Amino acid sequence: MKVGILTGGGDCPGLNAVIRGAVRVIGNAGGEVIGLQRGWRGAIDGIGTPLTLENTADILWKGGTILGSSRTNPYKNPDDVKKLLASYERLGLDALIAIGGDDTLGVANKLYNDHKLNTIGCPKTIDNDLSCTDVTFGFDTSINICMESIDRLRTTAESHQRIIVVETMGRHAGWIACEAGMAGSADYILVPEIKVDIEAMCNVLKKRREAGKMWGIVVASEGAVIAPEEGYVTSNAKVDDFGHVSLGGVGELVASIIEKRTGIETRHVILGHLQRGGTPSAYDRVLGTRLGVGAGRLVIAKKFGRMVALQGTSIVDVALQDAVGKLKTLDPAFYQDAAEFFTV
Amino acid sequence: MKVGILTGGGDCPGLNAVIRGAVRVIGNAGGEVIGLQRGWRGAIDGIGTPLTLENTADILWKGGTILGSSRTNPYKNPDDVKKLLASYERLGLDALIAIGGDDTLGVANKLYNDHKLNTIGCPKTIDNDLSCTDVTFGFDTSINICMESIDRLRTTAESHQRIIVVETMGRHAGWIACEAGMAGSADYILVPEIKVDIEAMCNVLKKRREAGKMWGIVVASEGAVIAPEEGYVTSNAKVDDFGHVSLGGVGELVASIIEKRTGIETRHVILGHLQRGGTPSAYDRVLGTRLGVGAGRLVIAKKFGRMVALQGTSIVDVALQDAVGKLKTLDPAFYQDAAEFFTV
Amino acid sequence: MKVGILTGGGDCPGLNAVIRGAVRVIGNAGGEVIGLQRGWRGAIDGIGTPLTLENTADILWKGGTILGSSRTNPYKNPDDVKKLLASYERLGLDALIAIGGDDTLGVANKLYNDHKLNTIGCPKTIDNDLSCTDVTFGFDTSINICMESIDRLRTTAESHQRIIVVETMGRHAGWIACEAGMAGSADYILVPEIKVDIEAMCNVLKKRREAGKMWGIVVASEGAVIAPEEGYVTSNAKVDDFGHVSLGGVGELVASIIEKRTGIETRHVILGHLQRGGTPSAYDRVLGTRLGVGAGRLVIAKKFGRMVALQGTSIVDVALQDAVGKLKTLDPAFYQDAAEFFTV
Amino acid sequence: MKVGILTGGGDCPGLNAVIRGAVRVIGNAGGEVIGLQRGWRGAIDGIGTPLTLENTADILWKGGTILGSSRTNPYKNPDDVKKLLASYERLGLDALIAIGGDDTLGVANKLYNDHKLNTIGCPKTIDNDLSCTDVTFGFDTSINICMESIDRLRTTAESHQRIIVVETMGRHAGWIACEAGMAGSADYILVPEIKVDIEAMCNVLKKRREAGKMWGIVVASEGAVIAPEEGYVTSNAKVDDFGHVSLGGVGELVASIIEKRTGIETRHVILGHLQRGGTPSAYDRVLGTRLGVGAGRLVIAKKFGRMVALQGTSIVDVALQDAVGKLKTLDPAFYQDAAEFFTV
Structure with a gap:
């Protein structure tokens, strides 16, 4: 048994834990694992290196992915799918584990449906929206980094x-x-999921000040949709056709709005790449x-076209078909719990 | 509406988060919260202080419990139950939230069953065995502390x-x-849940050495049951009537067994109280x-005799009656996953 | 003995340790301490609260300053100096401890020289350039935060x-x-202290890539002086009269220059306020x-007009006069040590 | 130029930083470095592997020493010195860098004095008593680990x-x-340096309680000398000929004394190996x-028989002869600063 494994899309703490886990189980069963470099790029080009108990022994605590990653999608170029199938054949693979987000898993699903390729998916997104x-793994590390940052920023x-x-990160989900x-x-x-109420936010911040709490912390997803108000300057904000600031610059925009509306000195911090790197929790x-x-x-078990998943406390498997193409947005009940604290 | 709240048993990171959450929601609904000092002790003596948005504003990141705790159980002394009921009356309480482990929650359940007291339970144990x-909250902080310790110990x-x-901690559950x-x-x-196989363990450690891995890490629950072998000296180990070392000294005993059987220099570290203190994850x-x-x-909602719980990603409520008196031991499938790595 | 204490300028981890230390020593000697709010602002307005062993018992581990801070300088308004002297009198102060950077300490020095005010200085700057x-305290916490951030960014x-x-921070010193x-x-x-050699930097990064190291980390002080090259877009960079980008935007500018010159995908991260908040090391x-x-x-000891300082492993005191007005820039020998690693 | 390098004695965070630094500088100057395995053991046996920019590129953040360590002292066996000299010759070494504590550096000094071996020393001890x-490096990491532990223990x-x-660690120095x-x-x-006053300690702890501070933290060096009082049971304590408990068991003994004398529930925690492992600060x-x-x-520069050292903010060199054989015990002024806080 010879199994390819690849990691696609943005990196995420925990990717190396998945790789090490798969290598160990397949190795214990007498199989071989080939690490394909840089996501689907490596699968297309057939560039891989053997992964062993030895060379995966010290990677559990390492952030990122030892396999590298890319956003290559073989379906964007018909030749690439052919090349991928040929490489799969040439490398003598019996199965392929694809660890990635919706895009990566969508390719794994199509390869299984269209070409009966023995694909297995493993969900990965720092945004927790699969x-x-x-x-999804990586999410917990990310919120710990954000929390520690907020703990630091609070005292300043x-x-x-x-x-x-x-x-914070979160283009489509909060x-x-x-x-x-x-x-x-x-x-x-x-x-992003909840219509932003600038006035309500500013009221909370002003009431805090009236109550003697002279400071405040606002957390904003990069994907929160703000209707820009006249006279606010942002450097990176991209305004879409509907006049909404969709990606980039949300923190800066919100800070300038708060400062103008409340008269309270306001700063912004973009956590950016800090949220996705480093040793996993x-x-x-x-x-x-x-x-x-x-x-x-x-x-x-030769259960192909499936994706491993966490449900409750159990690891289960679901059809790739059922998992891809749908975003898991923030549960409104969850936001409601958080909103209990939007008071003095 | 006037609500008492107490924390019983061993402390746990996250207790203050629970207190702050309850105070906020009840406050937002116009109610009052009285913090009872030192678990059921405070409920018996009727010693409490008002908890407000103000005095619970800065406790989220603090370990332990601002209410103090104790292991007092009013059912151990019939007078204490009477006193507790009288104190409840005198303080003018409409309900009582008890945050604690099996013992604390068992009292809440009995008070609800026997005296129609309006109790609500919130599960707490660092051991995750409710x-x-x-x-249960606190568990995640605990395993992070253990993991960081192991990361440090590995290099030495x-x-x-x-x-x-x-x-590590874990008297009854692993x-x-x-x-x-x-x-x-x-x-x-x-x-504790899996019969200890000393020989298998020593074989793994010896094989690692033969393969050039000259070091090893063994993690042992304090409640793991070891049949002591002749000639091993431990300082704290308590041997029960069946000749088993049940609590205390497991780490030292296991280290001495490994050293004697394998000839490899072995040390032990007891994480102890470090695992339960400090700011929550x-x-x-x-x-x-x-x-x-x-x-x-x-x-x-006046849903009394109930306990809040996490199921999947949702907060639900269950009957206290159903929650108490049963230990949730380690899922054998989970141990099986870990055992995949007990090889070279 | 009644002693005023204030913290001026930007906040810094360790300020509360200084406050607590002074309160304890003066309290042990039977004196009283008055905390003046928001730096020289509080000294001018005579707004202060007693600091006791009790209310400074739990501040050692807290970032920022419990006294608040401001950039108010009484010498910017002649009336303010008069008000300050009157407030000092009215509060019955025997001495005044000013914790702050060059600006704050300069005021303490002038008040001592001009008005024989019993001032004592304590040096504070996150930039370590006094x-x-x-x-200076705060610096160690800051470099640990930066280092942990770089550790995270490296894997991504x-x-x-x-x-x-x-x-990173560092307007005038590296x-x-x-x-x-x-x-x-x-x-x-x-x-800032070393003339930036863009070509040397890009050569190192290209050589790394040629040697198979496909990634790199560059650290830039916010005050590093870059001569902007044609065609690089930066959002915040302020170009001075000499055509140099002096403050703001250095990270972004350097990233765009590297990407254009080397063709390697480059990102930038601004650590900003994260570097100055939070619990001290x-x-x-x-x-x-x-x-x-x-x-x-x-x-x-009534040694006024002096500043406490660290020299070697000892706490000593020096004349405020000798300490203010001179920047302690980066030791070139130190940079030379770091430069040994600017190779493949 | 071919240079041997070795690490002796207990491990310490920062050892790999020293190794990497020396390899880089010598490599930049066109020299070669040979890593000798397990301290003087490897120097005697002549077992070494080349250290290159490549294989030392990723070790800065790793605790312990990639070279391994041992407590072998060639002067304990006359043959070993001869073997060492022969191995030095056979490996073609021009110099030898020995990183270690008083014992390791003492050997380097003797080899320089007795045999004109080109030794260089680098001081290493987690206890900071050279x-x-x-x-000394490692010390800062150690006190951070201890401090974080105390921060955790305080809430419990x-x-x-x-x-x-x-x-804590510290056999001879506090x-x-x-x-x-x-x-x-x-x-x-x-x-260890200050005569322990059990009564003064217990008075502080009792006064705290009387003032409503119902908890306390005591920190004890493993080498603090306690005269055992009748009836206290300790499991590991070794009582010397003078009736003093010198090494091991200090924490347990002190806890039992406090509990007996004050009647306050007392626990102890031994930080042990946790203090010396893991990524350096x-x-x-x-x-x-x-x-x-x-x-x-x-x-x-061919300056042999010297040791690198930190004095103030500069790296200097001193004669090995001057550095070895003397313990740098705790500055009493430092303890006096700490003692200001031994009050309510």
Whole structure:
């Protein structure tokens, strides 16, 4: 049994835990694993190196992916699918584990449907917005980094009687902003799924000040949709055809709006790449390991076209077909819990 | 509406998140909260202080419990139950939220059953071994502390070509040892639920050495049951009537057995109280907050005799009756995942 | 004995350690301490609250300053100096401890020289660029935050084969960039004191790539002086009269230059306020405590017009006059040590 | 130029920084470095592997030593010195850098004096008790680990109204206990250099309780000398000929004495190996790197029989002869600063 494995899309703490888990289970069963370099790029080009117990022994605590990653999608170029099938043949692969987000898993699903390729998927997104799994690995590390950052920013906000707007990742889903904001005791949280109410936010911040709390923390998803108001200058904000600021610049824009509306000195911080790198938390090492072990077992059981997933406390498998193409947006009940704290 | 709240048993990171969440929700609904000091002790004596948005504003990130705790159980002294009922009356309480483990929750359940007291339970145990909830808060912080300790110990083990045995909490359940061991890349894990196989463990450690890996990490629950072998000296180990070492000294005993059987220099570290103190992880702050919010809402909805719980990604409520008196031991499938790594 | 204490300028981890140390020593000697709010603002307005062993017991581990801060300088308005002297009189102060940077200490020095006010200074700057003291508190916490950030960014840079430019604080001195870069294994470091050699930097990054190291980390002080090249777009960069980009935007500018010159995908991260908040490191808690104790002892010994300082391993005192007005820039020998690593 | 390098004695965070620094400087100058395995053991046996820019590129952030260590001392066996000299010859070494504590450096000094071997020393001890250098690397990481542990233990002590005794490393010197205790806001600190006053300690703890502070933290060096009182049971304590408990068991003994004398529930925690492992702090990475660079430059300058050291903010070199054989014990002034806090 010879199994290819690849990691696609943005990097995420826990990817190496998945790789190590799959290598171990397949190795224990007498199989071989080939690491394909840089996502689907490596699968197309057939560039891979053997992964062994030895060379995956010390990677559990390492952030990112030892395989590298890319956003290459073989379906964007018909020749690439052919090349991929030929490389799969040439390398003598019996199965292929694809660890990635909706795009990567969509390719795995199509290859299974169109070409009966023995693909297995493992869900990966730092944003926690993939369907059919309760949580994705990397997310927990990310919210811990955000929370620690907010913990740090709180004391500086307090000392200088400022508001600080913290911009987190989350283009389409507010999971990171909502959980990090809840963990960091944010005074207001802006997410893509909930219509932003600038006035309500400013009222909370002003009431805090009236009550003697001279500082505040606002957490905003990068994907929160703000209708720009006249006279606010932002450097990176991209305004879409509908006049909404959709990606980039949300933190800066929100800070300038708050400062203008409330008269309170306001700063913004963009956490950016800090949120996705570095050693995984215990949760992510455990989840990644269990998903890797689960993916390896699916290969051994020849259950292809499936994706490993976390449901409750169990690792289960679902059809790739059912998992791809749908975003798991923030549960409104969750935001409602956080909103209990948007008061003085 | 006037609601008492108390924390019983061992402290746990996230207790203050629960308190703050309940205070906020009940406050938002116009109610008052009275913090009872030191668990059931304070409920018996009727010693409490008002908890407000103000005095719970800065406690989310603080370990332990601002209410103090104790192991007092009013059912151990019939007078105490009477006193408790009188204090409840005198303080003018409409409901009582009890945050604690099986013992604390058992009291809440009996008070509800026997005296129709309006109790609400919130599950708390660092050991993660309570029923009806997928995870308990504090557990995640604990396994992160253990994992970081193992990460530190690994480099010293490697530099000195030693084995280090790490003793974790877990008297009756191996959740901490198993997850911390998995996260820390342990070479062997000993838990109370799985019969300890000393020979298998020593074989793994010897094979590692033969393969050039001159060091090793073993994680052992304090409650792992070891049949002591002749000639091993331990200082704290308590041997029960069946000749088993049940509590205390497991780490030291296992280290001495390994050293004698394998001839490899072996040290042990007891993480002890380090595992339960300090600022909670993001996961525990979020879970604690949501449980506190949930408990507050149960009070508002007058759903008494219930316990808040996490099931999947949702906060639900279950009958206290169903939750108490049963231990949630380690899922054997989970241990099986960890055991995939007990090889060279 | 009644002693005023204030904190001026930007906040810094360790300020509360100084406050607590001074309060303890003066309290042990039977004196009283009055905390003046928001730097010289509070001294002018005579707004202060008593600081006691009790209300400073739990502040050692807290970032920022419990006294608040401001950039108010009484010498900018002649009336303010008069008001300050009157407030000092009215509050019945015997001495005044001013914790702050060059600006704050300069005021303390002038008040001592011009009005024989019993001032004591304690040096504070996150940038480590004050004279007469080997190190300033807050700096160690800051370089640890930067280093941890670089550790995180390295794995994402590696996974995506990118260069990441990390912009640190340091307007006039490169201490943070140089020590954080050395601690974070930076491949190149840009500081204000050393003429930036863009070509040398790009050569190092290209050579790394040729040697198979497909990623890189560059650390740049915000005050590093870059001569902008044609066609590079930056959003925040301020170009001075000499055509130099002096403050703001250095990270972005450097990233765009690298990408254009080398063709390697490059990102930038601005650590900003993250570097100055949060709980102090052990070094800063110890240094802050010792400086606070030292400042308290100077008051008791009536050695006014002096500043506490660290020299070698000892807390000493120097004349405020000698300490202010001179920047302690980065030791070129230190940069030379770091530059040994600007190779493949 | 071919240079051997070795690490002796207990491991310490920052050892790999020294190795990497020396390899880089010597490599930049066109020289070669041979890593000798396991301290003087490897020098005797002539077992070494080439260290290159490549294989030392990713070790800066790793705890322990990639070279392994041992306590082998060639002067304990006359043949070993001969073998060492022969191995030095056979490997074609031009110089030898020995990184270690008093024992390791003493050997380097003797080899230089007795055999004109071109040795260079680099001071290493986690205890910070080596002469001629202001600070040793590893110490800063250690006190941060201790401080974080105390921060965690404080909340559990507070919740349960207990005293917790934290036993730190420090056989002969109280630097770790004193600085960690100061950073952790300890209520009392016991060190080897200062005669332990049990009664004074218990008075502080009782007065705290009377003042409503129902908990306390005591930090004790493992080498603090306690005269055991009748009836206290300790499991590991070794009582010397003078009736003093010198090594092992100090924490447990102190806890039992406090509990008996004050009647306050008391627990103890032994930090043990946790204090010496894991990734180094920024301070230790910088200090280690600069010492490694400095050692490499001494080799290039052919200044043998010297040791690199930190004095003030500079890396200097001193005669090995002057550095070995003298312990740098805790500065009493430092303990006096800490003692200001041994009050309510």
